[in-house]
Amino acid sequence: MVNLKRLTIEMKNTLLFMTIIFISGYAFAQEPEKTFTVAVKQNIKRYNALSNRAYEKGDVEHGQFLFDTLVNNQLVGTKFEDYTLKKISGGKLKLSTIKKPILLQTYSSWCVLNKGEIPALNKLARKYYKDLKIVVVFWDRKQAAKSLASQFNSNIEVCYANENYKKDESVVATLKYAIGFLTSYYLDENLKVVSIKKGAPAQTPKKTPIKEAIKVNYDIYNESLSDLLLKSDSRKETLATH
Structure with a gap:
């Protein structure tokens, strides 16, 4: 049986993550050039929490969705470190x-x-x-x-x-x-x-x-x-x- 309360919490967490990504992505577009490392540090903790939860549940598709959201909204366009x-x-x-x-x-x-x-x-x-x-x-x-x-x-x-x-x-x-x-x-x-x-x-x-x-x-x-x-x-x- 589906736990509606748990499902609602999961949906809220995902929506919150996407909102944070969108807002910070908008702010990123207004700021001077951001480095890849800075963008990773600012977003990785929240991403890991949600993606770990998705993979623990066996929801590979949602885990990939979260990664693509992180990449497309926060990492694409950043300056990679000159390693x-x-x-x-x-x-x-x-x-x-x-x-x-x-x-x-x-x-x-x-x-x-x-x-x-x-x-x-x-x-x-x-x-x-x-x-x-x-x-x-x-x-x-x-x-x-x-x-x-x-x-x-x-x-x-x-x-x-x-x-x-x-x-x-x-x-x-x-x-x-x-x-x-x-x-x-x-x-x-x-x-x-x-x-x-x-x-x-x-x-x-x-x-x-x-x-x-x-x-x-x-x-x-x-x-x-x-x-x-x-x-x-x-x-x-x-x-x-x-």
């Missing part, structure tokens, strides 16, 4: 030096990657190498990340970050623990957030033929990357006319 990441190949990568739209894809070595995902990213990196940069970040120490890095082609920059490294505290706290360890960040050439996708792009069963698995992952990533490039080009055209 300096450690490269598996040696040296460091400062995001602002890329000067192209970026797909920043985060993983952990202990998490089994979706079947066909790496080959799909490799194909996309070859296709778009002149127009954008794919950066993969493993939330691991170098040795653990290195064991998987060889699966990515040379067009993809593979990096690593871990809470045990003092200089990684900020990127780990914001991206790994606040947003989630498996997330895709789509950034324009000025590090403005265009979109964020959480979780694996597709759930391909182990029995799925490899060609089919690659295609499924490729199509999902390609749609988001095409949208990223389209929005980047539109912004350039707008600036050129002013």
Whole structure:
């Protein structure tokens, strides 16, 4: 039997969250440029409370709705931090030096990657190498990340970050623990957030033929990357006319 009182409370909490997001989103539009980290800090506590409740009840659809609301109303348009990441190949990568739209894809070595995902990213990196940069970040120490890095082609920059490294505290706290360890960040050439996708792009069963698995992952990533490039080009055209 449905507990109407509990259901009413849940609806009120969700409505309150959406109202807060809307009001703060309106205020954000009136303020000077806000950073991604500040936006996360201002909204993550309330979001976590509601999303945890949704997932505890098994309501995955509502949990995704809450995440999309957070992203679209608070995080899109913010300025991503200019993180300096450690490269598996040696040296460091400062995001602002890329000067192209970026797909920043985060993983952990202990998490089994979706079947066909790496080959799909490799194909996309070859296709778009002149127009954008794919950066993969493993939330691991170098040795653990290195064991998987060889699966990515040379067009993809593979990096690593871990809470045990003092200089990684900020990127780990914001991206790994606040947003989630498996997330895709789509950034324009000025590090403005265009979109964020959480979780694996597709759930391909182990029995799925490899060609089919690659295609499924490729199509999902390609749609988001095409949208990223389209929005980047539109912004350039707008600036050129002013």
